[in-house]
Amino acid sequence: MTILILYILCGATAGFLSGLIGIGGGLVVVPLLNMIFRLQDNIPSELVMHLAVATSLSSILFTAVSSARAHAKRGGVLWNYVKGLAPAIVLGTLCASWLASYMSTAGLRGFFVIFLLCVATQMLFDFYPRPRKSMPGKGVLAAAGFTIGSVSSLVGLGGGSMSVPFLRWCGVPIRQAVGTSAAISWPIAVAGTIGFIIVGWNAPNLPEWSLGYVSLPATLGIACSSVFLAPLGVKLAHALPTSALRRFFAVFLYVTACEMLWNIFH
Numbered sequence: 177m178t179i180l181i182l183y184i185l186c187g188a189t190a191g192f193l194s195g196l197i198g199i200g201g202g203l204v205v206v207p208l209l210n211m212i213f214r215l216q217d218n219i220p221s222e223l224v225m226h227l228a229v230a231t232s233l234s235s236i237l238f239t240a241v242s243s244a245r246a247h248a249k250r251g252g253v254l255w256n257y258v259k260g261l262a263p264a265i266v267l268g269t270l271c272a273s274w275l276a277s278y279m280s281t282a283g284l285r286g287f288f289v290i291f292l293l294c295v296a297t298q299m300l301f302d303f304y305p306r307p308r309k310s311m312p313g314k315g316v317l318a319a320a321g322f323t324i325g326s327v328s329s330l331v332g333l334g335g336g337s338m339s340v341p342f343l344r345w346c347g348v349p350i351r352q353a354v355g356t357s358a359a360i361s362w363p364i365a366v367a368g369t370i371g372f373i374i375v376g377w378n379a380p381n382l383p384e385w386s387l388g389y390v391s392l393p394a395t396l397g398i399a400c401s402s403v404f405l406a407p408l409g410v411k412l413a414h415a416l417p418t419s420a421l422r423r424f425f426a427v428f429l430y431v432t433a434c435e436m437l438w439n440i441f442h
Contacts, residue, residue: 182212183397187235191402193425194239202333203295205232205398206288207432212394214439220381223389225281225288230273230372230389231398232332236365238399240334244359252355254348260314261321261360265335266367268325273371276330277379284330289433291331296429298341299422305345312346324360329368334361 190204209228213219219227247253276284297303312320320342328335336357343353369390376388385392 179212179216180393180397182215183394184401186212186394187398187401188405190398191239191405192408194402202232202236202331203292203337203429205235206332207292207436209394210285210436210439213391216383218383222281223379223381225284226276226372226376226379226389227383227386227391227394229276229284229288229330229332230369230376231391231394233329233365233368233372234390234395235398235402236334236361237369239402240358240362240365242403244355244362247355247358250355252352253359254343254352254356255359256311257317257343257346257348257356258359260317261324261339262363264318264321265325265328265360266363268322269329269364269367270371272326272329273368274375276372277375285436285439288331289437291327291337292429292433292436295337296426296433298337299429300426302419302422304341307345307347309347325364325367328364329371332368333364334358335364336361 186205186208189208190202193204206228209231210224213224213227214221244253279287324335324338324342327338334357336354339357339360340350340353343356344350348356373388373390376382376386376390379389382389383391
């Protein structure tokens with residue numbers, strides 16, 4: 177029961193911050209699951225990060241649909257970009273989930289730490305590339321999609337930390353970039369979840385109620401609470417100085433990265 181409550185709190189925190197600051201919930205879910213799974217005696221240390229990444233992706237299945245639909249109703253999704261990026265995103269996500277099965281927990285955690293540091297730096301300095309004046313060609317979209325899918329699969333995110341800056345570089349206005357990114361996160365979640373279920377299906381010492389590397393209790397706890405708390409974060413976002421909050425959260429990500437880095441070597 178205590179662990180289930182922690183799953184629910186994890187999802188509530190992720191959903192709230194996602195709505196408040198506009199960050200991907202996986203930036204919170206993966207580190208928190210990493211800590212929660214380490215508290216459980218029935219989860220071997222070598223499976224902790226694989227379960228955290230896979231479960232984070234599976235929880236996005238529930239949140240991405242509602243988010244994308246809300247943006248689409250307001251005209252915030254550019255479907256030509258979704259269609260151009262999605263096939264390569266799915267391929268990159270599946271390839272990376274296969275690669276992750278050969279990586280150690282320390283290796284996955286190290287990759288996540290590097291990604292956290294990059295995202296924190298981007299948030300702290302509010303850095304975005306100079307926008308283009310036109311939509312890039314199919315080759316650029318395919319390369320970007322494969323990269324976004326691959327990295328997202330290895331860190332358990334919906335891809336917003338990469339797809340929003342890419343779409344901004346393409347000249348897409350920020351609101352449509354966020355909406356299109358929300359739509360893109362669903363194929364990432366689907367492909368990532370399927371990939372981690374397949375590669376982890378015969379993994380030894382998996383905890384009960386797991387499908388491959390996906391923990392079903394954690395997925396449900398996170399998904400249910402994050403859906404309810406995200407709207408509250410959105411409401412507060414209009415009343416609070418979100419730019420200052422984003423910088424504060426960037427510092428939090430630096431601290432989280434240091435904590436995870438510490439655990440790699442201890």
